Amino acid sequence: MATIRLYPSGREVPCPEGSTVLAALEAEGWALPNNCRAGTCGECKVKVRQGEFDQGFVLDMALSPAERAEGYGAMCMAKPLSDVLEIEWGTIDARPLLFPPRRDVPFTLVDAIERTPAITELVLRPDEEPLRYWPGQYVHLGNPPDAPRRAYSIANAPRADGELHFFVTRERFGRTSAWLLDRRPGDELRLDGPYGAFIGDPSIATPVVCLAAGSGLAPILALTDAALRRGFAHPVTLVLSARTEADVYPRGLLAHLERRYGNFHFVRTLTRDEGPPPRGRIPAILADLVGTLAGVAVFIAGPEAFVEDTRRACLALGADPSSLYREPYVPQDDLGSLSVLGPW
Ligand code: FES
Incomplete structure (x- = not known):
């Protein structure tokens, strides 16, 4: 059994024989961003600081020759060859690194579903690159000055197509919620984000x-x-x-x-x-x-x-x-x- 060491926290995660680094991390609760899980998107790329690994088959568009030379690897396909594989992961407190927020990211409202008398679920698809975020984070939606930008939590885990779901409550004096609920499928919505640190602790191993x-x-x-x-x-x-x-x-x-x-x-x-x-x-x-x-x-x-x-x-x-x-x-x-x- 190999050991995956997380840098800079020094936390160690066991990696059973034949397991990929991503699967071993996930089995112990240490999530990595990922998408295709097949070496084609590059989402699970991290820097390997120490140790040897079998990279498996990964497309150059996911992991370029220059990135390989710098020590990066795609963890959805990588399997440790040495006893210890040290990778860059998160902060010194073993918290996930947050993605830098983007501004004015264009989305199309593809659906608006009334879930309860008070709450409508909005479904948005990205018109450009999907937004990278951790589950539990939120974005700002609105149309200033009429509808000031307000925070709305994303209601789904990241998906390959980048779709985002939001629960919008119509509030009595809420100009932004009223504006959002007046949007119709096909309308463009722009958002800023992601923001927030309500993302859970990957080391949780309790109920x-x-x-x-x-x-x-x-x-x-x-x-x-x-x-x-x-x-x-x-x-x-x-x-x-x-x-x-x-x-x-x-x-x-x-x-x-x-x-x-x-x-x-x-x-x-x-x-x-x-x-x-x-x-x-x-x-x-x-x-x-x-x-x-x-x-x-x-x-x-x-x-x-x-x-x-x-x-x-x-x-x-x-x-x-x-x-x-x-x-x-x-x-x-x-x-x-x-x-x-x-x-x-
Ligand atoms: S998740 Fe797509 S390359 Fe690893």
Whole structure:
């Protein structure tokens, strides 16, 4: 068994015989950006600082001869030949490196689907290069000065075609949400981003509990989808707080995730409706739902007050502050629409 060492953090990941570097990293929760997984796109390219590897078949357009000479390799096809392979990955704290934000990136609105009476899902396809982002990040959308640019979390994990999904809530005084919801399929939309550090910790090797309210489900879904697809094997429980049954979305995708991944469990709780239990706000029912949160990583996203109340409830149930990740949204008639926050 070879060892992959991450530079500059020094973290080490085992690489079983015959495994590619990408597969070994993913098996241990250390994601790398990737797309084709077949040596044709170059998305998984990293610098190898030390050790030998079999590069396998990779097209020159994905990894040029000059890049090979500089020590770069495409990790979706690379297999270690030496006992230790040291690659450049993330920060000294073993956090993923963020992609530089782009400005005015053109997209076409390809679909607008009313998910609930309050929330519409917008589907955008890139007209140029796809946007590179980490699940959990957000972009700015708008049309200043009429519709100031506001933050919207991307609701899906990165896809090969670059498609992005957003959940837009029509807000009473939200000029940007009103403008967005007036767009029609075929319209061009320009965005800035990605931004944000609500991207999860790749070294998490514990059960995960995700707590969302309203459109706070967007970053949670992107993180969950990405983690499950890369083979995260610990239990993942997603709790969505909704006013009524009609506000629970997207039921089809959540049902699919439950059937596809035995370790994923979805729970909805209703705060206004009489429907079947569970009912009540997440901070009030959390103890009954999950018991203790000691040794559990917790992700919280939604309106600011919801996030703060839920954070307190999690701490009371034994959650470790360093394993609590939160993304509070601020209403559009306030200063902005979302804060950039990391783990704490
Ligand atoms: S993911 Fe496309 S070359 Fe590796």
